[in-house]
Amino acid sequence: MVLMVLYILQGIPLGLSSSVPILIQNKIENYSQQAAFSIVSYPFSMKLLWAPIVDCFYSKRLGRRKTWLVPLQFAIGVVMLYIPSVVEEALGNKGGELNIAVLAGWFCFLTFLAATQDIAVDGWALTMLSKRNVGWASTCNSVGQTIGFFFGYLGFLALDSPMFCNMFRKEKRKKYRLRLCVDTTA
Numbered sequence: 001m002v003l004m005v006l007y008i009l010q011g012i013p014l015g016l017s018s019s020v021p022i023l024i025q026n027k028i029e030n031y032s033q034q035a036a037f038s039i040v041s042y043p044f045s046m047k048l049l050w051a052p053i054v055d056c057f058y059s060k061r062l063g064r065r066k067t068w069l070v071p072l073q074f075a076i077g078v079v080m081l082y083i084p085s086v087v088e089e090a091l092g093n094k095g096g097e098l099n100i101a102v103l104a105g106w107f108c109f110l111t112f113l114a115a116t117q118d119i120a121v122d123g124w125a126l127t128m129l130s131k132r133n134v135g136w137a138s139t140c141n142s143v144g145q146t147i148g149f150f151f152g153y154l155g156f157l158a159l160d161s162p163m164f165c166n167m168f169r170k171e172k173r174k175k176y177r178l179r180l181c182v183d184t185t186a
Contacts, residue, residue, distance in 0.1 A: 003128075003137065004144045006069070006121045011148020013076060013114045014044070016083075017107040018149070019156045023091060027098045037104050043112040047119055054119045065124035072117040079110050 017040045028034055058067035083106055088094055090102040118141075125137035158164045 003121070003125055003140045006117070007141050007144025008148040008151075009073065009076070010114050010117050010121065011145035011150075012152035013080065013110045014145065015149040015152020015154075016080075016156055017041075017111055019153045019160075020087075020103060020107060022157060023160070024098060024100070024103070027092060033098070033100045036100050037107075039104050040107040040111050043108060043115045044118070047115040050116065051119045054116060055123055065120050065127075068120035069117065069124070072113055072120065076110065076113045076117070079106070079113065083107075083110065 020040075021034055021037055024034060024037065054068055055064075058064045062070070086102060086106050089096060090099040090106075092098045122137070122141070125140070126134060129137055
């Protein structure tokens with residue numbers, strides 16, 4: 001269960017970074033700007049370059065995997081709390097121009113953190129699970145990252161949509177309220 005939760009948490013930043021091209025689609029002058037944003041996915045493809053570092057260096061007090069998992073989860077959380085202010089400005093919503101380099105840089109860093117967490121979680125799964133159950137690590141990875149990607153991608157796009165958010169405003173909810181109580185006094 002913990003393994004699945006870690007993979008879900010790792011999929012959320014990937015989903016968020018995949019939703020940005022939809023946000024910038026109406027603000028770009030040419031498609032080369034949108035193509036430049038694709039650099040964001042590179043850290044996940046090149047994680048094998050720093051995987052030996054993650055596997056070799058650790059604190060004996062915390063353990064081989066917690067040395068990386070705890071700080072990475074904290075860093076991902078901090079970056080995800082800070083990114084909205086950067087994205088607003090980089091998208092040009094505060095009166096400026098679209099800045100693909102800033103967007104790509106921050107989301108590339110977020111993907112780097114998620115890729116490094118993937119290295120640590122994969123290693124933890126291989127050492128934690130018995131030889132008979134090691135195949136389930138791949139299933140947890142696929143399902144967990146897909147669920148996290150779904151929440152990061154669709155959740156963000158839904159919350160970014162004024163039409164979707166207005167469906168839940170108090171004035172509109174009143175006319176759709178269900179009567180759950182039955183009047184038994186009559």
